[in-house]
Structures are given as C-alpha cells and as structure tokens.
Amino acid sequence: MSFIGLDIGGTTTHAVLCDDDLLVGAEASAPTPARSGAAAMLDGAARLVLRLRGQAVDTVHGVGVAAAGMLDPRSGRIVRASDSFHGWEGTPVAAGLGERVDLPVVADNDVNCFLIGEVAAGALRGVEDGVGITLGTGVGGALWSGGRILHGRDGGAGELGHLPGYGDEPCSCGRRGHLETLAAGRSLLRRYLARGGTAASAADVAAAARAGDERAVEVFTDAARALGMTIVAATRLLAADRVVVGGGVTGAWDLLAPVVHEVVAAHPPLFGPLPDIRLTALGAAAVAVGAAALARLGCGTEVPA
Numbered sequence: 001m002s003f004i005g006l007d008i009g010g011t012t013t014h015a016v017l018c019d020d021d022l023l024v025g026a027e028a029s030a031p032t033p034a035r036s037g038a039a040a041m042l043d044g045a046a047r048l049v050l051r052l053r054g055q056a057v058d059t060v061h062g063v064g065v066a067a068a069g070m071l072d073p074r075s076g077r078i079v080r081a082s083d084s085f086h087g088w089e090g091t092p093v094a095a096g097l098g099e100r101v102d103l104p105v106v107a108d109n110d111v112n113c114f115l116i117g118e119v120a121a122g123a124l125r126g127v128e129d130g131v132g133i134t135l136g137t138g139v140g141g142a143l144w145s146g147g148r149i150l151h152g153r154d155g156g157a158g159e160l161g162h163l164p165g166y167g168d169e170p171c172s173c174g175r176r177g178h179l180e181t182l183a184a185g186r187s188l189l190r191r192y193l194a195r196g197g198t199a200a201s202a203a204d205v206a207a208a209a210r211a212g213d214e215r216a217v218e219v220f221t222d223a224a225r226a227l228g229m230t231i232v233a234a235t236r237l238l239a240a241d242r243v244v245v246g247g248g249v250t251g252a253w254d255l256l257a258p259v260v261h262e263v264v265a266a267h268p269p270l271f272g273p274l275p276d277i278r279l280t281a282l283g284a285a286a287v288a289v290g291a292a293a294l295a296r297l298g299c300g301t302e303v304p305a
C-alpha cells in the first residue's frame, strides 16, 4: 500500500511516494507556477503525482496535499493565501487535484502536515498531545490534541506566528508585534540590517552571531525569548509536553536553543514535566511526508479505483 504526499510551496512543489510505514521510496519536484493561477498549480501537482504513481510497485491508495495558506480541511478549499499565489484563494485543492489524478485526495495546510508527519513517523512519534512550530520565511504553528489536529473555525487554529504581544514591529500579515516579526528568517535579517549589520540571509546573521557580533546575538536572543514564551503558552493551553520545531531557521538552533530552554524552564507548568522540545526528525521532506501521512489517515480505507 502506497501514498503520495505533496508539498505545494511558494517556489517548489515537492512530492514523495511513501510506503505504509511512510518510508520514502521516490521523490519528484518542480517549480510551483504560483503566478500562473490555480489551474496551472494543480496541473503541475498532478504531473508529479502521475509520475510517482508510475513508479509505485503497489497500489497508490491516496494523495495528501500540504498547501501554503489557510485551508479549510472540511471543504479542502483555500480560505486565505498570500499575494504571491495568484488566484489560489477559494481553490478547491482536494477536489481539483482529485479530478486530475483520479485518486482520493485529502488536503491540509503545510504546518499541520508537518506536525502530522512528525507524530506519525518523526520526532513526536505516537504522542497524544503536542505542538509543531516551523521557523522559515514566516513562522507557522500547529496543535495536536487528543490524537488529532485542532482546526478550529475555517482551519485557522494554531497560527502561532501571528500571536500578538511581541513588540511593535510590522508583521507580514499587516498587523504589528506578532511572534513572526521576531522569529521568522526574514525578521532576523531585517532586524540585523536595521542595527547596521551586513547580511543577505538569516544564515548570514547566524554566522555573524557565532562570530560574536553583538547585534546578531541580540536579534537571535529576542527571537528565542519570543519563541520560548510561545512554547510556554501553547503547551500550557493544550497541557502538552512535546514540541517539534522545523524550518530553515533551525539551522541556527544552536543560537536559539539555550535561551528557549531558559525561558521555558523559568515558566514551568503547575503540574507535570517541562516541555520536551525536539528538532524535526524528517528534515527537508517533513511537510511532504506529513502530507503522505495525512493521506494514510484519510485514504487508508479507500477501495482503489
């Protein structure tokens, strides 16, 4: 029994073919035609699915899609997407892909898929309650409670990157003072440049911090404090003690972890252990494998066409 997971990101669409244990047997990727409209994006995704289906040694039971933006899992439709995806809002992703590939398709947002994958086969394997956080261009969050993802109204639960109370800097969403304004890759870069530093990426800022540049250390410390407080709040709300962190900025986890752990230890729960904070075990393919895990959850009992 096989499942295909798709990660439709802003620049690349990544697909994996997984077996029943979510081990990756084949992968394929292509640029996401984000500026060409939803039909072009779904056509591109369908080509990757059909290519991997052709490589499967057994029956592909279903496809999971991890889509950028806010997605209502009940309708499989995009509720909200960034401007970089032309015509993506309102797109019925699951139905649109399903009719192209003639397979059962389920969809959720990319961070929810990340967490589903880590619970199914990664750093949070088998846990009942946990929190997922991705630190990339933006900051994403996902909540796992009682063995399932919390979606809330319109699938918008767990948007930890847009929690307020973290200063007054402008956020990508148009509001101010959100976690993302301190902890996202582009925020680390912007704040370092604003302090007179020279860098082209968050990785450059991390290198400067490791070399002792106080301005770079300061922006990472601010990010880590904010992240620590968010972990305290999210784990307290769920009474969860397991957290998984992924995304490109975790390449600088050595700079973030000491302060994150310090903040979390300073605010212990009233009862039970401190949150156990782990890095992704699925790495760069975590979202796509998570989408395959979603397909396994949603399509595992489907009779193949």
Ligand SMILES: [Zn+2]
Binding pocket: 161, 162, 171, 172, 173, 174, 175, 178, 180
């Ligand atoms: Zn925001």
